[in-house]
Amino acid sequence: MTGIDARRQAQESEVRVSETTAAASGSDASTEAAAPADAVRGVHTMSMAKAINAGLADALRADEKVLLMGEDIGPLGGVFRVTEGLSAEFGDKRVLDTPLAESGIVGTAIGLAMRGYRPVCEIQFDGFIFPAFDQITTQLARQTLRHEGRVSMPIVIRVPYGGHIGSIEHHQESPEAYFAHTPGLRVVSPSSPHDAYWMIRESIESRDPVLFLEPKSRYWPKGPVDLDHSGLPLHASRVVRQGTDVTVVGHGAMVSTLLQAADIAAEEGTSLEVVDLRSLSPIDYGPLLDSVHRTGRLVVAQEAYGNVSVGSEVAATVAERAFYSLEAPVLRVSGFDTPFPPAALETEYLPSPDRVLEAVDRALAY
Amino acid sequence: MAARERDFTAPTVQLLTPEGRLQPTPEAEPYLPLVEALDDATLQRFYRDMAVSRRLDLTGANLQRQGQLALWVPSHGQEAAQVGSAHAARPQDHLFPSYREHIVGMIRGLDPVGILALLRGVTQGGWNPDESGNFHLYTLVLASQTLHATGYAMGLQFDGATATGDPESDAAVLVYYGDGSTSQGDASEALVFAASYQTPQVFFVQNNQWAISVPVARQSRTPLSLRGAGFGMPSVRIDGNDVLVSYAVTRQSLEEARAGEGPSFIEALTYRMGAHTTADDPTKYRTDDEVAYWAERDPIIRYRTWLESRGASAAFFDEVEQEAADLSADVRRRTLELEAPTRETIFAHVYSEPHPLMTEQLAWLDAFETSFEGGEA
Numbered sequence: 001m002t003g004i005d006a007r008r009q010a011q012e013s014e015v016r017v018s019e020t021t022a023a024a025s026g027s028d029a030s031t032e033a034a035a036p037a038d039a040v041r042g043v044h045t046m047s048m049a050k051a052i053n054a055g056l057a058d059a060l061r062a063d064e065k066v067l068l069m070g071e072d073i074g075p076l077g078g079v080f081r082v083t084e085g086l087s088a089e090f091g092d093k094r095v096l097d098t099p100l101a102e103s104g105i106v107g108t109a110i111g112l113a114m115r116g117y118r119p120v121c122e123i124q125f126d127g128f129i130f131p132a133f134d135q136i137t138t139q140l141a142r143q144t145l146r147h148e149g150r151v152s153m154p155i156v157i158r159v160p161y162g163g164h165i166g167s168i169e170h171h172q173e174s175p176e177a178y179f180a181h182t183p184g185l186r187v188v189s190p191s192s193p194h195d196a197y198w199m200i201r202e203s204i205e206s207r208d209p210v211l212f213l214e215p216k217s218r219y220w221p222k223g224p225v226d227l228d229h230s231g232l233p234l235h236a237s238r239v240v241r242q243g244t245d246v247t248v249v250g251h252g253a254m255v256s257t258l259l260q261a262a263d264i265a266a267e268e269g270t271s272l273e274v275v276d277l278r279s280l281s282p283i284d285y286g287p288l289l290d291s292v293h294r295t296g297r298l299v300v301a302q303e304a305y306g307n308v309s310v311g312s313e314v315a316a317t318v319a320e321r322a323f324y325s326l327e328a329p330v331l332r333v334s335g336f337d338t339p340f341p342p343a344a345l346e347t348e349y350l351p352s353p354d355r356v357l358e359a360v361d362r363a364l365a366y
Numbered sequence: 367m368a369a370r371e372r373d374f375t376a377p378t379v380q381l382l383t384p385e386g387r388l389q390p391t392p393e394a395e396p397y398l399p400l401v402e403a404l405d406d407a408t409l410q411r412f413y414r415d416m417a418v419s420r421r422l423d424l425t426g427a428n429l430q431r432q433g434q435l436a437l438w439v440p441s442h443g444q445e446a447a448q449v450g451s452a453h454a455a456r457p458q459d460h461l462f463p464s465y466r467e468h469i470v471g472m473i474r475g476l477d478p479v480g481i482l483a484l485l486r487g488v489t490q491g492g493w494n495p496d497e498s499g500n501f502h503l504y505t506l507v508l509a510s511q512t513l514h515a516t517g518y519a520m521g522l523q524f525d526g527a528t529a530t531g532d533p534e535s536d537a538a539v540l541v542y543y544g545d546g547s548t549s550q551g552d553a554s555e556a557l558v559f560a561a562s563y564q565t566p567q568v569f570f571v572q573n574n575q576w577a578i579s580v581p582v583a584r585q586s587r588t589p590l591s592l593r594g595a596g597f598g599m600p601s602v603r604i605d606g607n608d609v610l611v612s613y614a615v616t617r618q619s620l621e622e623a624r625a626g627e628g629p630s631f632i633e634a635l636t637y638r639m640g641a642h643t644t645a646d647d648p649t650k651y652r653t654d655d656e657v658a659y660w661a662e663r664d665p666i667i668r669y670r671t672w673l674e675s676r677g678a679s680a681a682f683f684d685e686v687e688q689e690a691a692d693l694s695a696d697v698r699r700r701t702l703e704l705e706a707p708t709r710e711t712i713f714a715h716v717y718s719e720p721h722p723l724m725t726e727q728l729a730w731l732d733a734f735e736t737s738f739e740g741g742e743a
Contacts, residue, residue: 067524093524099562104513104555111517114502115525135552138507139514146491146503149715183716207718282722 041227049082049219051193052158054227055200056083056120060090063118066204069096069105070122070158079124080160080219102132109155110140118154120204126161127170133178140209141184152207156200161189162253162303163335163350164217166343173340174304176251179211180281180313187281188234189213191255193223195232195278202234210234213280215253235279237287243273246360247291249314250301251277254351258301261353265360272360280310288314289322296327297363301351306334328366331359374588378635379615380605384663386671388610393602397614404613412453412609413673414686416445416666419469421690422478423640425698426468426485430644434702435485439466443607443639446665447572449473450612451634454620455540456533457499460522462515462541465504466572470542474499482701489707508547512556512569515541519565519629528566529626536624538566540616546577548593549585557597557631564628568619569594571631572606574638579651594631606634607665637663709735 046054059066068083068090074097077084087095098105102123109119123129129136136157143153163172180187186208190196196214203210232238240255241262248258255276262272273291277283292298298318300311315330333351341349379393381401390398419441426438441448444466452473455461463470468481471493480493484504495502505511519539522528528536547553548571560567573590575582586593594601600619604611612634619630637660641648648657670683709731713724 099555099558101555101558103552104516104559107510107513107552107555108517108520108559111514111519112521112524113517114514115518115521117521117524131551134507135510135513139505139510142490144718145715147494147715148489148491149718150494150496152718186717208721 043224043226043228045222046193046225047220047222048190048193048196048214049080051197051225052082052200052214053084053086054225055197055204057086057089059120059201059204060086060094063204065116066118066120067094067096067112068120068122069098069109071098071100071105071124073097073122078122080216082158082160082214082219083122102128102130103135106132106135106140106155106157110135110143110153113153113155114143114151118156118204120156120158123157123159125171126159126173126175129157129159129175132157136179136185136209136211137182141182144208145184153209154204154207155209156203156206156212157209158200158212158214160216160219161213162215162217163340163346164253166346168343169340172343172346174302174335176211176213176280177304177309180310185209185211185281186235186279187211187213188279189215189252190278191215191218191240191252191276194225195276197225197227198230198232199234199278202230206234213252217253218256221256232278235282235284237275237277237279237284239273239287239291240276241272241274243271243295245271245295246297246299246363247273247275247288247295248299248301248356248360249275249277249288251280251310252303254301254303257351257353258356261356261360264353265357270360270364277310277314283310283314283317285317285321288318292318292322293325296325297360297366298322298326298330299333299356299359299363300330301333301356301359303335303350305337306332307337309334328363331363333359374592376589376591376601376603376633378603378605379611380608381611381614382605382608382668382672384607384668386668386675388672394611394614397611397618400614400617401610408453409673409676410678410682412449412613413666413669413678413683414689415449415453415469415473416609416669417686418472418690418693419445419448420666421687421694422468422697425694426482427640427644429482429698429701430485435482435644436487437485438644439468439485440638440640440643441466441468443637443660443665444572444574445469446609446669447570447606447612447634447636450609450614451540451542451570451616451632454613454616455538456620456624458527458535458537459620459624460495460500460502460515460518460537460539462502462511462518462539463504464508464511464543464547465506466544467542471498471501474501476501478697479700479704482697483704486701486704488704509543509550509553509556512541512543512547512553513559515539516556516559516563516565516567519560519567520563522566523563528624531625533621533624536566538568538620538623540568540570540620542570542572544577545571545573545575545582545585545590546580547571548590549577554593554597557594557599557629560629561597561599564626566623566626567629568616568623569599569629569631570616571633572636573633574636576638576642576648576652578642578646579648581652589633591631591633594633597631599629599631601631601633603633603635606636607663607668609665609669636665
């Protein structure tokens with residue numbers, strides 16, 4: 001971790017890499033077939049899928065105990081091609097096409113971790129994680145406690161999650177609350193290619209199990225990735241757009257929706273401050289509370305069901321800790337408390353910039 | 367058109383008859399040399415371990431009745447299956463138990479007080495597998511450990527810690543579960559992964575006939591050994607009340623596993639003479655006749671008869687009784703000395719790395735508890 005720590009210290013505050021910097025570097029890794037090698041550092045423009053691919057490749061290079069396990073992640077490269085090229089480079093002993101059994105993937109990963117490996121499991125889709133739910137919650141999350149700290153579980157479970165891709169049942173869900181609710185697990189979700197690269201690497205380096213939720217609708221938009229500077233620790237939240245009137249907070253793909261809402265609001269004369277949670281367990285409340293102390297208003301947005309959700313926890317905690325700063329109740333914008341609907345209805349189901357702005361208007365009406 | 371196959375029987379491999387005669391069934395003949403190679407001290411050790419297990423069962427049950435344990439999990443009746451298989455493992459092997467294999471752990475070097483600490487409610491673990499002969503922690507969610515064992519065996523393979531041709535260092539994995547657990551999905555997934563990766567591993571199912579109150583017929587219409595065969599691995603049904611066959615078949619299976627010949631499956635037919643746990647009342651679901659039938663097949667009596675026929679002295683059996691009683695008294699004394707852990711324990715090892723909620727909540731609990739100190743009359 002020392003390398004990463006040093007990089008964190010080197011770049012504490014400003015973490016977003018500007019497009020200008022990326023263009024000035026004159027390098028574009030996104031067109032390359034293979035993931036960028038460790039030697040090719042600098043700033044690259046690439047998609048989140050490619051950034052995760054690069055992070056996995058660099059982790060495989062850095063530590064021979066890192067293994068990838070999952071369904072169709074070998075020669076096919078995963079159904080989203082996030083592991084493309086990795087089995088060719090690292091072989092089928094380190095990139096394992098497993099039998100089609102999610103509990104088996106996580107359960108055997110636990111045994112491998114007991115043996116000193118650092119397995120990175122891919123669950124093919126959000127809605128298919130539930131066959132592994134028992135192994136994740138009753139076994140993975142508790143091994144360290146049971147072993148009184150003598151055994152660590154450095155296992156990452158990658159899960160493409162969320163809507164906006166027009167797919168069928170079980171392919172567009174947001175199951176983060178189940179795991180954020182479970183002691184012993186850590187849960188993170190990047191919103192940009194840069195964060196995706198660094199957060200997958202830091203998740204793999206963590207000695208605790210990490211649910212790594214990949215917003216699949218953000219797999220393909222490109223952005224700058226600084227391969228030399230992480231910028232933030234894994235579990236830090238951050239302000240991604242500064243504003244003065246209302247704070248809006250979200251994670252994963254929702255951050256993009258919030259930034260769109262902020263653009264629209266700005267045209268209407270309302271200044272939104274956008275906070276990207278990045279980590280859902282633990283949650284870093286510092287930047288969020290600082291923001292609420294300044295704006296006095298908070299809207300929490302998420303694709304997941306609102307009832308008993310991560311957003312509920314954020315709202316309750318901010319109400320407890322920033323009560324005297326609040327000018328309005330904390331409001332939530334969520335998916336409805338129904339199963340994810342047929343894709344033809346997903347635009348009505350998923351929180352849109354307009355749904356966020358409707359809540360912003362209500363917050364401002366107090 | 368050929369008749370559909372309906373013969374789902376499997377022979378039971380047995381070396382020692384219930385009457386205590388060494389009289390191998392045809393399928394047991396190949397295993398006889400493994401038993402003939404055992405010296406008298408080892409054969410006596412088998413008896414000693416079974417006797418200790420049975421005596422410790424009494425101690426555990428009494429402690430529970432006296433309110434000193436939340437629960438006791440008896441293994442009365444299953445001693446031969448456990449003792450024989452445990453002695454089949456080599457020091458470098460890894461054993462993944464369910465939660466009834468107390469004597470297996472002790473054979474590996476586990477201090478049994480660790481088990482009682484778990485059942486007393488002062489820990490969620492109880493021991494360090496690295497210091498307990500690679501005897502891993504009990505797993506209470508049925509069949510979960512079958513996957514951990516399989517993953518561990520995959521790791522042995524990836525490390526090159528097996529199948530080098532040296533049985534003194536090549537490692538294998540032995541995983542225990544029961545007839546009820548075979549119905550769990552994880553048990554099937556473990557067999558799939560083990561067969562797929564050809565892990566160095568033995569699946570050892572103690573079929574004790576009852577999953578709490580539900581008979582094995584509810585779990586399976588076929589001998590459970592056919593489960594292993596269905597996944598493409600060698601599978602044997604043994605008389606689990608015959609300590610010699612339990613040893614020999616497990617030994618053979620582990621040696622094949624460590625030699626790179628892949629996983630195998632053993633179903634040990636046995637009987638849980640007592641309750642599932644001290645929270646159970648077996649008179650509500652099974653008959654006296656059935657219990658009597660199995661009492662006649664007691665694993666310890668038949669083995670004692672055989673040892674006596676080979677010249678074991680009455681003094682030997684008296685010594686074992688005394689040793690078992692002394693060991694149980696010592697376990698009882700040290701169990702009563704176990705104290706509740708400090709409140710830090712709630713938070714200490716939930717994570718390996720620092721976590722803000724653990725820090726905040728421990729600080730709060732400390733302050734809350736401290737606020738009462740000296741404040742009450």
